[in-house]
Amino acid sequence: MKTQVCIVGGGPSGLMLSQLLHLKGIDTIVLEKHSREYVLSRIRAGVLEHGFAELMREAECGERMDREGEIHEGFLVSDNGAMRRVDLHRYSGGSSVVVYGQTELTRDLYDARDRMNGKVVHNAEDVALFDLNTDKPYVTYRDGDEVIRIDCDYVIGADGFHGVSRKAIPKDVLREYERVYPFGWLGVLSRTKPVSPELIYARHERGFALCSLRSQVLSRYYIQVPLTDTVEDWSDDAFWAELKSRLPDEVAARMITGPSIEKSIAPLRSFVAEPMRWGNLFLAGDAAHIVPPTGARGLNSAASDIYYLYHAMVDHYAKGDDTGLENYSAKALARVWKAQRFSWWMTMLLHTFPDSIAYDCKLRQTDLDYLFSSEAALASLAENYVGLPF
Ligand code: FAD
Ligand code: DHB
Numbered sequence: 001m002k003t004q005v006c007i008v009g010g011g012p013s014g015l016m017l018s019q020l021l022h023l024k025g026i027d028t029i030v031l032e033k034h035s036r037e038y039v040l041s042r043i044r045a046g047v048l049e050h051g052f053a054e055l056m057r058e059a060e061c062g063e064r065m066d067r068e069g070e071i072h073e074g075f076l077v078s079d080n081g082a083m084r085r086v087d088l089h090r091y092s093g094g095s096s097v098v099v100y101g102q103t104e105l106t107r108d109l110y111d112a113r114d115r116m117n118g119k120v121v122h123n124a125e126d127v128a129l130f131d132l133n134t135d136k137p138y139v140t141y142r143d144g145d146e147v148i149r150i151d152c153d154y155v156i157g158a159d160g161f162h163g164v165s166r167k168a169i170p171k172d173v174l175r176e177y178e179r180v181y182p183f184g185w186l187g188v189l190s191r192t193k194p195v196s197p198e199l200i201y202a203r204h205e206r207g208f209a210l211c212s213l214r215s216q217v218l219s220r221y222y223i224q225v226p227l228t229d230t231v232e233d234w235s236d237d238a239f240w241a242e243l244k245s246r247l248p249d250e251v252a253a254r255m256i257t258g259p260s261i262e263k264s265i266a267p268l269r270s271f272v273a274e275p276m277r278w279g280n281l282f283l284a285g286d287a288a289h290i291v292p293p294t295g296a297r298g299l300n301s302a303a304s305d306i307y308y309l310y311h312a313m314v315d316h317y318a319k320g321d322d323t324g325l326e327n328y329s330a331k332a333l334a335r336v337w338k339a340q341r342f343s344w345w346m347t348m349l350l351h352t353f354p355d356s357i358a359y360d361c362k363l364r365q366t367d368l369d370y371l372f373s374s375e376a377a378l379a380s381l382a383e384n385y386v387g388l389p390f
Helices: 012-023 036-041 050-058 063-068 102-115 236-245 249-253 298-319 323-350 358-371 375-386
Strands: 005-008 028-031 047-049 070-072 074-079 082-087 097-099 119-121 125-130 138-143 146-151 154-157 175-190 200-203 209-215 218-226 260-274 281-283
Touching: 005 012, 005 138, 012 028, 012 050, 012 102, 012 298, 036 102, 047 050, 047 298, 050 063, 050 097, 050 298, 063 102, 082 375, 097 209, 175 236, 200 323, 218 236, 236 260, 260 323, 298 323, 323 358, 323 375, 358 375
Parallel strands: 005 028, 005 154, 028 119, 074 200, 154 281
Antiparallel strands: 047 097, 070 097, 074 082, 125 138, 138 146, 175 218, 175 260, 200 209, 209 218
């Protein structure tokens, strides 16, 4: 088989790029390791920044998001029981975020690819990348006993943190920066009315908690748990009791509980791989960088990679201009590191660290008190949360 751009990974990054390039007449093939059902069963991001929502519209996939997604102009922060509000709209100069689940957004992208006869191969096994540093790169995958080869101009590594693309960059070229946090998030999805119309980020001495939502009948809650915990350690009852204990009494009192329809633990990690281009391989999204979920930046960082790559590819194919491709890694990394800084800061601010000394605890408290006493600090938080410009 032959294509212009072979995209490894059928998550939001890969599908979005495929859809955008298709609309500009550029041919792509997406290779996804798992089945569509599996990809759509993963419950992940819930908060989309303005720039991501714009990209969905440009990809002609924004119709349901605009209909069913909720615009949020602020969120709440609870500090050991005391609640304060961050007015995103006011402090970001009129911006906001969209609450719309990654599952729904991925479904919309798959539907669009189907509508346009896009080539998305599911259950592509043993994907391998070859001759990336030449002008004739190719990718192979296995379908049963058959090995299929795809010749292309460019390979996009959009296969997430555990994918194969990043590993195809030689060790003496690739530099990895990583921080692993000593806890994870236990997440529960339940068919219940959300406890609050706006998200609540709760700091508590027992650990962090987050009250989020997917719709007015679907709640998403998280609690910080030790890395040694497993999902089996947490019955639904134990989860609800622990969540309530970390929230202000009046919020806990009105919490509607119910059976979990999904329960999973995500470890928290900060990670960046540099460079994001090697030869004719370009990394995008979680394949190149991971943030702890606290600042809701992960998918949103993927969006800027896709935006830069999309424009770079269009410039290459339509105008023969390779400036965008040449600058891609430096440009993408500049924004990626800002999202890293913000996510790290939100994580440090709101979580309980098992190895904190008294000095660290005092500083964390001072940081939070300063935030709510300073218009400049609130403006900085709001600017980052709604998303820095691409
Ligand atoms: P992925 O979604 O990981 O997609 C990669 C795809 O590649 C997968 O489908 C995988 O099956 C496939 N693949 C892997 N290996 C191979 C291979 N060898 N061959 C072929 N295919 C392969 N972000 C936000 O912006 N806002 C939020 O509110 C938010 N909340 C989050 C909450 C949680 C609990 C978690 C875990 C994450 C959250 N994120 C959030 C982060 C967000 O989900 C990710 O950043 C996003 O999924 C990245 O998309 P991606 O397409 O780059 O990677
Ligand atoms: C969600 C996840 C986040 O990491 C976050 O900061 C906000 C919301 C969510 O899954 O709803």
